[in-house]
Amino acid sequence: MRRTIVICAALLAITPAIAQKSRPHHRVAAAMPKPLAIHDCGRNVTLHLSAPDPTQGSLLLLELRSATQTVTEIKGTWDDREIPFWQELKPNEKSPNVWRALVGVDLELKPENYPLAITAKTESAEEIFCPATIDVKEGQFATESLKVAPNFVEPNPEQLARAEAERQRLRAIFATVTPDRLWDGSFHYPLTGLTTGGNFGKRRILNGKAGSPHSGVDFPAPAGTPVYAAQRGRVVLAEPLYFSGNTVILDHGLGLYTLYAHFESFSVQPGDLVDTGAILGKVGATGRVTGPHLHWGATVNRARTNPLELISLLAVGAH
Ligand SMILES: [Zn+2]
Structure with missing residues (x-):
C-alpha cells in the first residue's frame, strides 16, 4: 500500500518545562474528591467544567454562572497559571452573568489531579470561592x-x-x-x-x-x-x-x-x-x-x- 501519511515535526522542541516537572504536591490522594462537572460555589453561583477528567492535550471550557447577582473580579488559577476569563452573551442566553475560560492540558502534562481555584465577588461584595479538581488522564x-x-x-x-x-x-x-x-x-x-x-x-x-x-x-x-x-x-x-x-x-x-x-x-x-x-x-x-x-x-x-x-x-x- 502506498504510504500517504505526511508528517512534520513542528514544535518538536517546544516541550514546556512544566511537562518534565515533578509535582509531588499534586499527587493523587485516596481521599481526593471525585472530579465533578458542576460545582456549587454558593450564593447561586455554579462552576461548570466541560470535562472534569480530560486527557493530555485536551481543552476544557470553564463557565462560572451566577443565577441572581452580577459577579465581578473573577480570578482563577490552575496548574500554577492564571486563567483569563471573558464574558460574552451567546444568542441563546439572556443573562450576561456567565464568565468563560479555556484551560489547556498540555500534551505531556503528568496525569494526576490538579486543583483549580476560582474566586469572585458578587455585587453585594460577597466573596465567592470555588475550588475544584481536574483529574488529568493519560x-x-x-x-x-x-x-x-x-x-x-x-x-x-x-x-x-x-x-x-x-x-x-x-x-x-x-x-x-x-x-x-x-x-x-x-x-x-x-x-x-x-x-x-x-x-x-x-x-x-x-x-x-x-x-x-x-x-x-x-x-x-x-x-x-x-x-x-x-x-x-x-x-x-x-x-x-x-x-x-x-x-x-x-x-x-x-x-x-x-x-x-x-x-x-x-x-x-x-x-x-x-x-x-x-x-x-x-x-x-x-x-x-x-x-x-x-x-x-x-x-x-x-x-x-x-x-x-x-x-x-x-x-x-x-x-
Ligand atoms: Zn505536524
Whole structure:
C-alpha cells in the first residue's frame, strides 16, 4: 500500500518545562474528591467544567454562572497559571452573568489531579470561592515510525543552535497573554472541505530515534492550497523556522494561539490583524516534512492542545 501519511515535526522542541516537572504536591490522594462537572460555589453561583477528567492535550471550557447577582473580579488559577476569563452573551442566553475560560492540558502534562481555584465577588461584595479538581488522564496516542532527512533527526551544531533559538522565541510568544479577546464566535478549519483530522499527540520514532510527540494536526493537501485563519487574531510570527518551515502564528488573545506550518508562501506579515477566513498563505512542504501538508497547532496558556477541540468547544450555540 502506498504510504500517504505526511508528517512534520513542528514544535518538536517546544516541550514546556512544566511537562518534565515533578509535582509531588499534586499527587493523587485516596481521599481526593471525585472530579465533578458542576460545582456549587454558593450564593447561586455554579462552576461548570466541560470535562472534569480530560486527557493530555485536551481543552476544557470553564463557565462560572451566577443565577441572581452580577459577579465581578473573577480570578482563577490552575496548574500554577492564571486563567483569563471573558464574558460574552451567546444568542441563546439572556443573562450576561456567565464568565468563560479555556484551560489547556498540555500534551505531556503528568496525569494526576490538579486543583483549580476560582474566586469572585458578587455585587453585594460577597466573596465567592470555588475550588475544584481536574483529574488529568493519560492520552491514548499511537506511535509511528517515519523516515525523514537525516539533518532533521541529527542536526549539526549550527542547525541545533538555530532550532534552540527558535524554540526560545516561540516559548516567549506563547507565554505572552494578550489581555483582549480578539476572537469572536466559532473557530473554523484552516482548509476548506475538512471535517476532521488525526495524528495529534502521536509519539514519533524518527529514523529509529524517539522524537517528541506530535503537537498538532496534519492535513495533507496539494501544495498551493490556501490556508485560512481559524479565527480573528494578530499575526505574531510569519517566517521560516528550522523544523516547522514557513510558519504563521496567530495570537487570538487571552493566551490562545494557533500555529500554521510548512507553508509554500505567506500572505501575511507580523502585526497584521486578520479576520476569520483570511488567507494566511499556501500549503507547502517546507521544514521537516515527508510531503506537502498543513500542520495546525493550538497553544492555550502555554499548553499544547488539540486544535480540533477549539472548533468543538467554542462552537456558537454549543452552550
Ligand atoms: Zn505536524
